[in-house]
Structure formats: C-alpha cells, structure tokens
Amino acid sequence: MKKIIYTITSLVLVSSIMLSSCTKNFTEINTDPNGTPTALPQQLLAPALVGALTNTMLRNRSFNNELMQVTVDPSDAEGRVFRYDYRPGVSDALYNGLYSELTNFKDIYKVASQELNYNKSYMGISLICQSWIYSILTDTYGDIPYFQSNLAKDSAIYEPKFDTQKDIYADIFSRLDTANVLLSAGTGILPSSDPVYGGNVTNWRKFGNSLYLRLLMRVSAKAEMAEFCKAKIKQIVETFPIMASNDESAILRWTGVGPYSSPLLSVREQDFRQPGLASFFIDHLSDWNDPRIDIPTYGVGGINRWGIAPYSGSYQGIPSGYAPGENPVKKCYFYSNTSSSSLMTEPLTGLMMNYAELKFILAEAALKGWISGSAETFYNDGALASITLWLPSWPKKITDFLTEADIQWMDSLTFDEKMERIHLQKYYALFLVDLQQWFEYRRTGHPVLPKGAGLKNNGVMPARMVYPVYVQSTNPTNYKIAVAGQGPDQIYTQVWWQKP
Template sequence: MKSLSKQIQLFSIISTVFVLASCTKDFETLNTDPVKVTSVAPGSLLAPAQFDGMWLITKRAHRLNNELMQYTVETGVLNDFARYEFRENEFDPIWSTLYVKANDMNEMYKIAEQRNDANNMAAALVMKAWFISNLTDMFGDIPYTEAFKGRDELYYPKFDTQQSIYTSILADLKRANDLFNENKPFDSSDLIYGSDAVKWKKFANSMRLRLLVRVSNKSEMNAPAEIAEMFTNPTKYPLIASNDDEAMMKYTGVKPFINLFFEMSAAEFSGSRRMGKPLMDLMNTTVDGRRFRYATKNTPGAYVGIPSGYNEQETIAFADNNGLKTSTLATTLKDDAYPFPILTWAEVNFLLAEAALKGWITADAQSYYNKGVEASWKQWKCTWDGTAGTTYLNRPTVRFTGSTANMERLISQKYIAMFFSGFEAWYDYRRTGYPVLPVGPAAKNNGILPTRFEYPLITKATNKANYDAAAARIGGDNLRTKVWWQN
C-alpha cells in the first residue's frame, strides 16, 4: 500500500494524462512526456480537475448528503445511510479523488507561477480551496502542508488542524482576488466561466464569504470583520450578483461533457429512493413552485415524502403509501445537459442575509433573504415574475420579519435552495442545527446525525502514527466527533 503523498503523485499524473489525452477530446491535449507535468500549459489542467472534482462531489452528495439531510430516503437493502450506517471504505473515494484534484491544482499553480500567469495562478488557488474545504469540512483535521510533497519523497504527511487549514485557504482566496485581472491573458480549458477573469473574481470572493460564514462561530477567525470588509468594498471584492455570475457546471449534453447521472441507470439514480418527508412537507406548506423541478408526483398527483431512519420493512411500507406511492427524484435531474451548481447567487444572498441578521454588516436582512429565494427559483427556471414571487414571499410560512427568530426560517429556505448543491446543506446543519430533522427509531450512531466522516482505511493503515495523533487530537475518529468550527 502506498502512502497519501505517493498515491496523490501517481494518481494525479495518471488522471491528468488520461482525462486530457484519451477520454475528453474537447479538452486541450497533453503533448509532452506525461511524467514531466511541469511542461504542461497550466490552464490545460483546469478542466479535468473541475469535471472530475465536480462529479465526485455531486455523485457522493447524491449518495450521502441527500440521505443525511433527508432530501431523499433509500428504500433498498444496500444502503443504510438514512440510518447512519456506513461501510468501512465508504469515504475512501472522496478522500483519494479530492486529494488528487487538489494536487493537480497545486501543480497548476506552480507552473503558472513560473510563467507569471496570474489568472491561472488565481484559478488554481480557488479550485484548490474548494477541494480542500470540502475535505476538511467532511473529515476535520487532514494532511495539508505536507500533503503535496510526494516529489520530495515525503510520503507520510502530518495532519494539520482545521483552524490552520482554514487560515491558509481563506488567505489563498483573498490573494486570488488580487491576482485575477481581466486585462491579462487567461488561456485555460475552463469549464465554468470560459476564462472570464471578472466572473472568476466574483467566484473567489463568494467562496471566501461562504467559508467565513462557516467559521463565524470561532472568534479567533475574526469572520464578521472580514465579511464587513468585503461587503463595504464591492469594487475591490465583487461578489456573485446575478444568476449569470454563479459557478455552475453547464453541461453541453455532448460526450464527454455531460451530466454523468445520464449514464446512471434509473434504478441507481432514483428507483429505490423516495423524497424525504422534511423537504416535501416544507415545500408543500409553502406551496413551493420548485417542487416539480425536484420531485415527481405520486399516483393521486401529490408531492409526498417518506420519513427517514426506519427499518427496511417500515421504509418500504412508507414508500408504498397504501398503494398511493410516494415521490421520487425528478427525471429531468438525469438529463445529459442538466446543470449542477458549485456556488449560486441564491447562496450568496442567504449568506449576506445571515450577516445582516447577525449585525455583521449594515444591510436589510429581509431584502437579501427575499433575493435569495428569488435567485433560487430563477436558478431552477421557475416562474417568479407577476404575482408568483410576491405571493410566495408573503405566505405566513415564508415571510421574513427580521427578528433573530428568523434564523431557522432563513436556513430552512437555504436548505431548499441547496438541493443538489454538494454537501452544503449538511455543513449548514452542523453549524446551525437547522433545519430541524427528526431522527428515526432505527438510527444508529447513538441517534446523532453524523458530524463528520471517518478517516479512510488506507490512511489508517499507511500513515498510522500521524493518523493516531490526529484522531486523539480531535477527540476520536468517529461519526460523532465535531469538527473545529462546530459549536
């Protein structure tokens, strides 16, 4: 078995060459010795990292996040995630893939730096921050400062504290903002913004806003002041300001650049899954116009979810609903060109609404809350104009009045908006406790919705000394240990 750094070095070279040179004819071709990665044009490394990293997060969120957050409930015998049970190697693909992609971005940065290629340096910093933030938010303390030194034969990296990792990636995102320059060349295979430096700058700052809000419970991070600095200087720190700005993987529908759920069997994608009761109940009580984008109707024509955390027989009975059936994932989510988000205008508005509600910025929380809802409806291509939007925002179960009691309502609306947005709903739940999700009677893990993922088997086996030190430091390598930013 190889250590983490050695695996990253090997898999990174293999995956970069394979994706660039064989499977994705639309990406730039690698025309040099595959081992001499430093001779590659830095921008050519961007598309494979975006595509593979996005697919890993989206697929695993469909498998794990959607079950934990009760967007869906698996009724089959193979997956017990709704009952908080996981196979021992369940988290290994997340760990290995995101580290490989982060390493690719680390290499891209170094190559771009050698060429004084500011825009590709900045893009590499943003993508690496996205991959690493997901890793540390899933696992807690992880290898970071020594994780990408396989070329230096450092094969057994130490685990860094989550606080130090956040300090580093937040600094990287701030630096990326300074590096992006629309007046300089930006030659890349960018699949998100088509090498638009202005939109990339907005993405970098919006990612920084997301992560600052995530660590806002930790006074040592000074997040409220950092957020206020960004908010009061929009010229220097522009944020995503429309649906056109959001970081979205807008697939062409032409291979290889397709929504890979399209190639997944209907049974694997949705056949044994039913929509979760909390989501459907929340959307039904608000008469939410996004329901048809998320779910199918049952036999009588209603949107009906099932409760989570029951045994297999009970779950199957809930799904049958006395023959009336229950809702499944909307079939359009499987279309070959269906887009999935990385960071949306809706999310930015909800983040600013929270900042205003808590007094970190001088702004109207209700206005940002309303814009967040509107942005989500428009993201999902639902009718908002006319009376639709006004009617929805004025419903008693939706209306925002500005009091601190509205934190639950804010995060509940954000929960609806974050459907198929990676693991963001799980991160928000662990940070805020919202939305309130019932724990079923068959739930394991002491009835506690998992607060982190366990370290992968290969790390435990090949980097044991550093693993043991990290596990002891965080309070135990289990599903109940809180990560550093949780209260």
C-alpha cells in the same frame, strides 16, 4: 589472422559512426514538436473541474441527500445513511477523488507561475479551486493532510502529516486573499479551457470572494475567530467584488458533449430512481406550491425542473429515519429517464456555489448586525434567486409567493425563528451543492429536521466521515497523531469549528 583483425576493426569503426549518428540530436528528434512535456494550465483546468464535480455530485446524491432528508433509500439492512449508520468504506471515494484532483489544480498553479507560461489568472483560479476542495475535505473529515499533501512526486513525501482544521482555514483565507489580488490584474485566459465562466476572470474573482464569505461564516462561531470573521465579512461585502446575479453562479453546465456529460449519467437508471423522496424535502415544496416541482403551465405530474415523479396525483414522501420493520411505501422519486425532466441530464447540477446561497449568507450576516443592509431584503432576494436559477422567466412577485406560502419575513419573529427561516430557504438553495446542506446543519442546527425512531448514533447528526481505512496502514504514524489530537476516528467526533 590479419584479415580477422581488419574485419573486427572495420565493424567497430562502422558501429562508432552509427552510434554517433543515432545519439546526435537525440532529445530534439525524440520530442513531439506538437506536444509539450508538461501539461499547460489551459489543458488541465477543465478535466480537473469535471473530476472534482464528479466526486462531489456522486457523494451529494448518496450521502448528503440521505443524511439531510432529501431522499430515503428504503431498506432494513445495516449501513443505511438515512439512519445515521454507514460503513467506513463510504469515506474512501470522496477522499481519494478530491486529493487526486488537487494534484491537477496544484500543477495549474505551478506551471502558470513559471516564466514561460506566467498567467496570474490561472494562478488565482487554481488557488480558488484548491480552497474549494480543501474546505470540503476538512469539513468532511476534520484534520487532514494539507501543507504536505500531494507532494509525493515533487518532494517524495509519501506520509504527509495531518494539519489542524484551524491552521487549514487560516491558510485557505490567505490563499483566497492572494487569489483576489491575482485576478484583479484581469489577465486573459483561453475561454475554451474554462467550462465554468468561459474565460471571464472577473466572475472567477467574484466566486472566490463569495466562497470566502461562505467559509468565514462557517468558522465565525469559534471564539478565537469571531472578530476576524466579522471584520473580514464586512470588508469583503463593502470593498470586494462578489456575485451579483444568477449568471455569476459558479456552475459547470453539462452540455452532454464530450467530457461535459453529467456524472449522474454513470448511475444506473434503476439505482437512480431507487431512493424515494423524504417527507421533509417534498412536503414543504408541495405545501408552498413551489414552482420548481410544479410549473403551473403543466400542472401536477407535468414537466418540472427537479424531475420529481408524483404519487397518485400529488407529491408525498417517506419519513426519514424510520425504524426497521415499519416499511413505509415509497412514493415520489427522481425520474431516471434522460429527458429534460430528469436531473441525470440537467445542465445545472454541476454546482460549486450559487448566487442564492450568497444572499442567504448576507441575510444571516445582516441579522447578526455584522454588515449594513436589510436581512429581510437579502432573504427575499435569496428566495427569488433560488427559484429563478431553475426558472429564469418565473413571473411571480417573490413577496407574494412567500406570503402565500406563509414563509414571509416578519420582524416579530425571534432571532432563532429568523435563523430557521433563512436556513430553510438556504437548504433548498443548496440542493445538489456537494455536502453543503450537511455542513450548514452541523454549524447552525437549521433547518430543524424531524427525528425518526430508527436513528442510530444516539439520534445525533453525524459530525464527520471517518478516514479511509487504508490511511491507517499507509500513514500510520500521522494518522495516530491526528486521532490523538482531534478525537476518536468516529462519526460522532466533532471537527474544530463544531466544538464549543
């Protein structure tokens, strides 16, 4: 018996010693000395930008381009976007994808604001990117979760309330003001972490202020926002740094190396070339002898930056919104090969905002008398920047091109005719820029689009995407409150800035 007790006592003693040895310095031993328990801003920025652009680019192709008569995916089936008819499931991907990336951008701000990793530039870049994404979300859906969004992990908020678009825009403006101040310090960031500007924080600041102008213009027609928007636009133009050249455009240029491969390569080649080009989009370019589709050195059918395949030696499109049964012949389409003539591999498709868009914003502001300067000069500069973004060495004088195409600025035009001229050129400047063509059309009614006999929704451009179906079951109380305040969860319900 004594022997048994001695053996048990010995085992307990040995076990205690072993247990003590195993738990001593446990945290230090089991922490990777080469890693970090929290991702750093320089680790998060590039993946978040790639993820966000992946979502915006794919919805630009399949949704914006169909609504805005860039392409027509011909079919007599139900749910054709070019007929203003689409299934609720179309809403899900953009909503899910952009909210997912917001978590990463918010983490960038949170980590960069901590004492150990304090960096004003990453904080400012985060606020700009959050503003960019939230603006796309609210302009697409209307009222959305904003102040309580992406807080499930930190605050256990699993059913965030929806905020009004008016309140969202007010806070976005506040964020962009803060970003401008933060970035003015010029704190350096790791160049390799930034696939948009290569670490140039001054250019990020210019992008943030240019984005500010885009969003101020968007809500400027609301009576309660008009004076603020006019004054702020004037202040930014006169005192804030904004984009000054194509080189300062906010573009993630796809290199094809590692993570920087274009999201359009994920589309099957046969699907990429399935939509035909719409008559509205291609006819103007053809009539103008626009160099973006026909570089004179090569002639029709040669290499062009927008990768458009000609039809029978010319550029022709499909009328958008055609009625079922009409079955027009598909003519021009976007090449789906992986050569330099295809948008699938084009480096410039990672567009967030370009310099030409800014110039057309300034042209509109000058036309309305909100800023000093010539609307004509801004218009000409915008048209030139729109072309030379794609063809930097284009030799022609822009006024000659515009005059030959009969789209030159003329003081004799009415205000509405000048707005049409600005926004027709802006339409082409916004080619491939997420859903901005759609947003601007809803804001201004320009450019004037032809109406096909097959359009649904009473022939009225859809005003929004519906909320994803799962939101109704996962956040039912706040969903019902949002619908009660904004209006029916239908494509015809206008968002706040569209309402009179």
